[in-house]
Amino acid sequence: MWAPDNGDGTFKNPVINADYSDPDAVRVGSDFYLVSSSFNMAPGLPILHSKDLVNWTLIGHALPRQIPFDHFSKVQHGNGVWAPAIRYHKQEFYIYYPDPDFGIYMTKAASIKGPWSDPVLVAGGSGLIDPCPFWDEDGKAYLAHAYAGSRAGIKSIVVLKRMNIEGTKVLDAGTIVFDGHDQDPTLEGPKMYKRNGYYYIPAPAGGVATGWQLALRSKNIYGPYERKVVMDQGSSRVNGPHQGAWVNTAGGEDWFLHFRDKGAYGRVVHLQPMKWRNDWPVIGEDADGDGKGTPVSIYKKPTTGPAQPRVNPVESDEFDTVQPGLQWQWQANPMAYWAHTNVSAGTMRLFAVRVPDSTHNYWDVPNLLLQKFPADEFTATTKLTFKPRLQGDRAGLIVMGMDYAQLSLVYRDSIIYLEQGVCKQADKGKKEALTSLGTATGKDAWLRVKVMPGAKCKFSYSYNGNDYTDIPGEFTAREGRWVGAKVGLFATGVQQSNDAGWADVDWFRIE
Incomplete structure (x- = not known):
């Protein structure tokens, strides 16, 4: 139904014109894997695969049923799996996902196609959302997350907690490493990376429909963090461009996957070029050179090797296999x-x-x-x-x-x-x-x-x-x-x- 690959070496956004909100992604070798929110739907935690960041296929789900089982036997609109994070660590895939009513869970697998482990409650509590694990060079493990005001009574802050090295439980109550109340309301969705001695926390702010993409950086994992808006709508038609994943190609190109809210069509996935300037990321096109990008509509495809088949997540189903299609x-x-x-x-x-x-x-x-x-x-x-x-x-x-x-x-x-x-x-x-x-x-x-x-x-x-x-x-x-x-x-x-x-x-x- 939608062909993001133009067939001439360029792509058009969205690369996934369907509701895969809050995307996070990771590259392993020459393969890219993306996960997204699934809320009350079962199976949950969809996993998509691509070789070129443009052509994506749905290959499975990490969560056949949601826990607690009895609770999710009833429809729980808007509850369940919120923004997840996927990482590859010591030859295993880890997915951390929040349930805003119960806490932050982790499931892992040796293969992206599973089997995935039973979810482990890493940090229990109401209002904990948008987790991202981080294993530092010294072997220490951390978990960054935000809070949902509807449950916790506070929002717009990022908290960092120590984890055990296995990544199965937090070890302390956490430390606020950034407060967005003054300039960045509704700060959420933090991800954590390290580059050139800086710790980076890309995070969206300003709300789903009208917000912007923020980048935080510090030489110390606990801060203080500098802030910079690195992408907003600008003169484009892409409202609220934010919340997603920084990935790089095997050849060293940097790209950023994020979503855009399209109302009844859901939160669709866009791909933006990403450059570094003075150790700050610039996402999208920066026509005026101020270090803040705007979303692209058509752009040169990532350089990832041989041309890939033009594909999309599956849609139709003839019901001629043992299980119905993964789209259901x-x-x-x-x-x-x-x-x-x-x-x-x-x-x-x-x-x-x-x-x-x-x-x-x-x-x-x-x-x-x-x-x-x-x-x-x-x-x-x-x-x-x-x-x-x-x-x-x-x-x-x-x-x-x-x-x-x-x-x-x-x-x-x-x-x-x-x-x-x-x-x-x-x-x-x-x-x-x-x-x-x-x-x-x-x-x-x-x-x-x-x-x-x-x-x-x-x-x-x-x-x-x-x-x-x-x-x-x-x-x-x-x-x-x-x-x-x-x-x-x-x-x-x-x-x-x-x-x-x-x-x-x-x-x-x-x-």
């Missing part, structure tokens, strides 16, 4: 009986699991199978066969956010109907408005949503796969809590007996 995530820790693939039939069966009694709409339904919006414009189409058992069984296609819209088959009075549901302010518990589109002609249906610029969505349906009927009106997608809108599949019930109905999904295609 549930709204909560999944149960084994929610779904399974049938390789011989090339389908995925979603069971019409009864929705929790506490739900007012689909906002808090855990068994929604969703993926990120992959571009500004796309069409998602799915073919499914509906086999209900009980009154109120329903299955269909959904665009999910704080407002949502769904198109589905529903079983009522021994008849299958087609309905559209729209819910405004779903996050506030508002009721879904349903519109009947008549009796379905059978159990098979082709359901489609076309997403246009501005996240405007046009739904349509077919009963033969060729002739589609547009549904009047448009729905404008909204972001979720700290995330972009998502598109995907669901099957639900409102009753429970000794078995459940289902929908067999033949395929899900993004075009």
